Amino acid sequence: MSAHTSRFPWNLLVGFVLSIALTLLAVFVTFYTDFSSSVILWIIGAFAIFQAIIQLFMFMHVTEGKEGIINVINIVNSMILALIIIFGTIWVLTSGHAAM
C-alpha cells in the first residue's frame, strides 16, 4: 500500500489535463469557429465520447481488478445493443413504408 501511494499518479494527472483540454476545446469549437451547427455537434460529440473513455480508464479503472474483464464485456455489450436498437429501428422504419 505504501509503495502504491508514494508513486506519483501520472495517469491521473494525464487524465485530468486531457479532460480539461477536451472541455476547453469543445467550448472553443462551439463559440469561436464558423462550422455549421451539425458539424459542431459531431465534433463535440466525438470529444464527449473520447472524454468518457478517458474517465473510464484513468479514473474509474474499468479494466483493472477481478471484475475488469466483466466490466469491459458488459460495457461493450450494452453499447452494441443500444446501437442495434437505435440504428436498426431508424433503418427499418425509414427505408421502406415511410418512404412511400
Next chain:
Amino acid sequence: MSLDEFFVTGDPMILASQIAIALTMVGLVALITYLKRWKWLWSEWFTTVDHKKIGIMYILAGVLMFFRGGVDGLLMKAQTSRPEMGILDAQHYDEIFTTHGVIMILFMAMPLLIGIMNVVIPLQIGARDVAFPKLNALSFWLFFVAAMLFNISFVIGGSPDAGWTSYFPLAGKEFTPGVGNNYYAISLQIAGIGTLATGINFVVTIIKMRAPGMSWMKMPIFTWTTFITSIIIVAAFPIFTVALLYMSLDRLFGTHFFTVAAGGDPMLWLNLFWLWGHPEVYIVVLPAFGMFSEVIATFARKNLYGYKSMVYAVAGIAFLSMLVWVHHFFTMGNSAAVNSIFSLTTMMIAIPTGVKIFNWLFTLRKGRIEFSTSMLWALAFIPCFTIGGVTGVMLAMAAADYQYHNTMFLVAHFHYVLIPGVVFAVFAGLYYWWPKMFGFKLNEKIGKWHFWLFVIGFNLTFMPMFFVGLDGMSRRMYTYAESTGWGCMVRLLSSWFLNNGSWFRCTCLQYLLEFPLCVTESRK
C-alpha cells in the same frame, strides 16, 4: 358503473366460468380453513424466500396456466374443426386466441422454466440460494399477480382481443376502446418487471456464487444456458417495458406514439415488440436446450459431446437473437435491402442451432441409452424440433414469406418449435429433477402414457396445419366456408381434438392424482 358493465355478460360459457371461479374460490377458502392451514400457508409458502419453494410455486402456477391456455386452445380447435361452426363468435374467438398466446408464452413457458431454474441452478453451482432471495420472491409475486390480473380479464371487463402481439392500430383505443387491451398493457408490464428482476438475479448468482474451482468452462451446461438466457432477459425486457409504457400512455392518456394520426407510427410498435419478442423466443428455448443436454448426457451415459461448441453455439444464438426481429414483419413493405439482411441473419441462426442438434446426436452415438421417461421427451424433441427449425428456414426467406405470412403454416411452425422446445423440455426436466424437489421419483408407467399420448396428440394436432396453411388458410380466422376445401383437412384435425384432450387429461392426472399418491408412498 353498473354491475353488468363490470362483469362480462351474455355468454353461457363465460357465465359458467364465473360461477365455477366463484365456487372454486369459496371451496379453496373453506378447505384451507377446515384444514387449519392458513398460518402454515402464510409462513411456509407465501412469505418464503427459499429458492426451492419459490421454484415449486412457479411450477404450480405454470401448470395452472398451462391448463388455462390449453382450454383456450381446445376451444379454438373446436370452433375451427368444421366449416361454419357456431361455438364461438368472432369477438370471442379473437379474445381466446389472444389470451391463449399471451398465457402460453408469458404465464406458462416462462414460469415453468424459471421455476426449474430456481430449483436447479443454486444446486448445480453449489450455492445456498440465489444472490437476492427477497428479490426472487418479489419476482414470483409480481409474475403471479400479473398472471391473475390477466386471467380475470375474460370475466371482468373483457379480454384483450388484438392478438398476443397486440398490433397497432388495432390495439389502439380508436379501434378497441374497451378495457381489454389495457389488461394486456398493464399485466404484461408487471410480469415483465418481475422477469427482469429474475434475469438480474441469475446473472449475479452465476457470476458470483459458483463453488470454488468451478471455472466458466466447468459449469454444467444448464447453468450456462440459464446464464446466457438471463443476459438476454436483461438486454431485451427493457425494450418491452418501454413499448408497453408507450402503449399504456396511448391508450389511457391519449398520446400518439403508435397512432396513425398526429405523427405516430404503428410500425414502431411492431418494431419494438419484436425487438423484445424475438429474443423472448430464445429466452424460453435456451434453458430448454440446457435441460435436454443434461438429460441426454445422463441417460446416454456419456459426457456431452462438444461441450465447448455447445457453449459457443448458445452464445452465438444469443448474439444473433438481437439481429433478426424484422423477419416477423417482412410483409410490412420494407426495402429489399432490409428484408435481405434480416433473411440472412435469420438463416444464420440455423448454424448454431444445427451445431447443437449434432452435439445431441453425437452424444447419443454409441451411448448406453436408457429409455427413461425424461429421456423419451428428449429423444422426441430432436425430430419434432428439427421439423420446426427447417420450416423456420423456409419462413426466413423474405420472398417466400410473402406466401406463408400469417397462414396456418406459420402457426404450425412455431408450435413445432415451442412445444418440443419448451413443453417437452419442461416435462423432461420435471421427471429428471423431480426427486430433487420432492424426494421421490415419478411413476415411469404413467409417465410413459403421458409421453406417448402427448407426443402423438401433438403431431396429429399440428402436422395437418402445415398443409392447410399451404392451401391458404389464414391464422386468426374464426370460421371459413365449406368451398375453401379446408374442411376435409381440418376434419382430420378434429380427430386430434380427442388426442388433444388426452394431453391435458394426462398431464393433469399425472400431477393431480399421482402427486398425493406419491407423497403418501414416500412417507411410509
